[in-house]
Amino acid sequence: MITFDSCKTLEPHHNLNNAQIRSTGNNVDLLLEKIAKSFDNKPVLKGIDLSIEQHEFVAVLGKSGCGKSTLLRILGGLEQPDSGRILKAGKSYQADKTRVLFQEPRLLPWLNLLDNVTLALPDRWNKEKSRKMAHDILLKVDLQDQINSWPSYLSGGQKQRVALARALISTPQILAMDEPFSALDALTRFNMQHLLEQVWIENGFTVILVTHDVGEAILLADRVVLIEEGIITQNIAIDFPRPRKVRCHTLNDLENDLLDQLLKIKAA
Ligand SMILES: Nc1ncnc2c1ncn2[C@@H]1O[C@H](COP(=O)(O)OP(=O)(O)OP(=O)(O)O)[C@@H](O)[C@H]1O
Numbered sequence: 001m002i003t004f005d006s007c008k009t010l011e012p013h014h015n016l017n018n019a020q021i022r023s024t025g026n027n028v029d030l031l032l033e034k035i036a037k038s039f040d041n042k043p044v045l046k047g048i049d050l051s052i053e054q055h056e057f058v059a060v061l062g063k064s065g066c067g068k069s070t071l072l073r074i075l076g077g078l079e080q081p082d083s084g085r086i087l088k089a090g091k092s093y094q095a096d097k098t099r100v101l102f103q104e105p106r107l108l109p110w111l112n113l114l115d116n117v118t119l120a121l122p123d124r125w126n127k128e129k130s131r132k133m134a135h136d137i138l139l140k141v142d143l144q145d146q147i148n149s150w151p152s153y154l155s156g157g158q159k160q161r162v163a164l165a166r167a168l169i170s171t172p173q174i175l176a177m178d179e180p181f182s183a184l185d186a187l188t189r190f191n192m193q194h195l196l197e198q199v200w201i202e203n204g205f206t207v208i209l210v211t212h213d214v215g216e217a218i219l220l221a222d223r224v225v226l227i228e229e230g231i232i233t234q235n236i237a238i239d240f241p242r243p244r245k246v247r248c249h250t251l252n253d254l255e256n257d258l259l260d261q262l263l264k265i266k267a268a
């Protein structure tokens, strides 16, 4: 496990500092034990062991095709593992409090933002209540003025913010994100990363973020794990205060180390 003490002069601008937003001690909330999955007799996941604390932010890295999305789909209940088990707070895991966010926003073009965001709410037919909920959640992603707009009028970043709002409205315990910002331009991506960090701090859910962007992983995550040959081969605590600065030299060193590791895997 690697931890760092430098770069601690950063001024936190969130209301909560790092010590307050992370739970103390080793408080395992989500436990993945020996998760295995094959497709057409080809093993993809060969025994994923991972323990995650409540409100932890975990980034998952690994080369293309190593099974990152498969793992997220299993967590989202969209795929069943062949073997292994998942426990949540010591009990059998139910995926219904997990929301999955994909690379593409997957909005329904024939519904306005109000209906897109409230689509999965059980009492969405209570128009007044669901409109209030949609307004409040769109406020978090700064789209409250667009509640009656159609998805086709929105930019890529705005659409992804609606997708985030749609995930947040059902107060998930776990937000599983599959390269959610990879299709966005650099500035929009930076804004989305900042927004995600803010809503994560404010709302107390756990994040599992799959990304190819090592810098993004280090900027946002409490911990970075690397999947290689179907198992987790690296599990690195990113023990830095928030908000982190992209150009902090120690973060850059860590980014380079992780990139080297990934490039070694790719070359092998
Ligand atoms: N439903 C499926 N049927 C058959 N093979 C599948 C299925 N889903 C995934 N696979 C295979 O499992 C492997 C892992 O796929 P997965 O999408 O999880 O990789 P990934 O790590 O997310 O890759 P990327 O970084 O490119 O998104 C790939 O070889 C893929 O072809």
Ligand SMILES: [Mg+2]
Pocket: 068, 069, 070, 178
């Ligand atoms: Mg994938």
